[in-house]
Amino acid sequence: MKHPLLPLSETMHYILLALREPLHGYAVMQKIEEMSHGSVILAAGTLYGAIENLSKHGWIEPVGKSGRRKIYGITAEGLEVLKVEQKRLLHILSLYEGSEPDEEV
Amino acid sequence: MKRFRAFFNIEKEEHWLNGQLQEGYRCTGISGLGIYTFEKTDKNFVMRLDYQEHLSKEKLGEYKGMYEDFGWDYIDGSTFSGIRYWQKESADQDVIFSDRQSQGSYYKRLMNYSLWLGMLSLFYALMLYKDSTLYHEGLWSMEGSLFWKAFLFETPFVLLKLLPALMAVLLGISYYQAYRKYSMLKV
Numbered sequence: 503m504k505h506p507l508l509p510l511s512e513t514m515h516y517i518l519l520a521l522r523e524p525l526h527g528y529a530v531m532q533k534i535e536e537m538s539h540g541s542v543i544l545a546a547g548t549l550y551g552a553i554e555n556l557s558k559h560g561w562i563e564p565v566g567k568s569g570r571r572k573i574y575g576i577t578a579e580g581l582e583v584l585k586v587e588q589k590r591l592l593h594i595l596s597l598y599e600g601s602e603p604d605e606e607v
Numbered sequence: 608m609k610r611f612r613a614f615f616n617i618e619k620e621e622h623w624l625n626g627q628l629q630e631g632y633r634c635t636g637i638s639g640l641g642i643y644t645f646e647k648t649d650k651n652f653v654m655r656l657d658y659q660e661h662l663s664k665e666k667l668g669e670y671k672g673m674y675e676d677f678g679w680d681y682i683d684g685s686t687f688s689g690i691r692y693w694q695k696e697s698a699d700q701d702v703i704f705s706d707r708q709s710q711g712s713y714y715k716r717l718m719n720y721s722l723w724l725g726m727l728s729l730f731y732a733l734m735l736y737k738d739s740t741l742y743h744e745g746l747w748s749m750e751g752s753l754f755w756k757a758f759l760f761e762t763p764f765v766l767l768k769l770l771p772a773l774m775a776v777l778l779g780i781s782y783y784q785a786y787r788k789y790s791m792l793k794v
Contacts, residue, residue, distance in 0.1 A: 511706065511708050512706065513705075513706045513708065513709070527672075527673050527676065528673070528676035528677065531677075543700060543705065544705050544706075545677070545700060545702050545703050545704055545705035545709075546673055546674045546676070546677035546679060546693075546703050547655075547657055547674070547703035547704045547709060547713070548703070548704050548705045548706055548708075548709040549673065550669075550670060550673045550674070551709045551712060552708075552709070553673075570668070570672055571672060571676075572669065
């Protein structure tokens with residue numbers, strides 16, 4: 503069976519991409535706002551739940567502390583997930599471009 | 608200002624609270640017994656209710672820290688119920704869930720909460736009614752005004768006895784309402 507978090511939701515996708523650089527929770531939200539040109543602004547409960555969920559599956563992990571805030575970073579497993587997702591999305595993009603994708607193969 | 612209210616549905620409670628805030632109040636405290644304290648303000652506040660139970664001390668710290676970073680203030684509610692009350696000044700983003708997945712898991716948590724509390728009430732009700740009838744057996748053989756006097760005297764106690772059953776029904780309804788919203792988000 504497919505992993506419950508796959509394919510990645512927009513929220514999860516952005517968080518994994520943002521955490522290729524270690525950040526604390528609130529900074530993740532700010533970075534995602536910037537990365538998405540203001541179109542994805544995560545709310546507190548959504549970010550809290552997503553971080554819990556991604557940690558539970560071992561795709562991100564705490565890598566340190568800044569004051570009382572935990573700093574998270576993506577794990578090797580998380581990077582692997584991003585690779586698989588990238589492949590999936592590239593394929594979908596290729597379908598957008600060729601009108602008859604069968605001919606190209 | 609103090610208000611007394613009892614809710615069996617978190618979304619109704621949230622709705623009622625925001626109604627109070629819109630009249631120019633902010634909430635300053637909530638006791639487990641259903642006493643809500645408000646204070647006049649000329650700013651606009653909003654409240655959002657989350658449901659999170661069994662948070663360890665460390666987890667609760669992380670949970671609160673995250674919301675506080677986003678500008679939410681934690682209002683102490685009853686510690687055992689698992690309902691978390693958040694309040695902040697109204698701004699661009701007044702929600703605590705910004706995507707379907709997290710909104711869906713919120714309804715899932717509400718379903719678990721209603722189910723668990725509803726089962727508990729039902730169990731309690733069954734225990735209570737197992738070996739006693741609602742009215743005294745002797746009541747039904749009484750006649751005339753004596754019957755009515757005894758009947759009226761006993762009725763408040765009967766209503767009290769029916770409370771757990773009533774709670775089970777109300778919680779059953781809120782379970783169904785949360786389930787409806789949950790399934791609408793999933794499809």
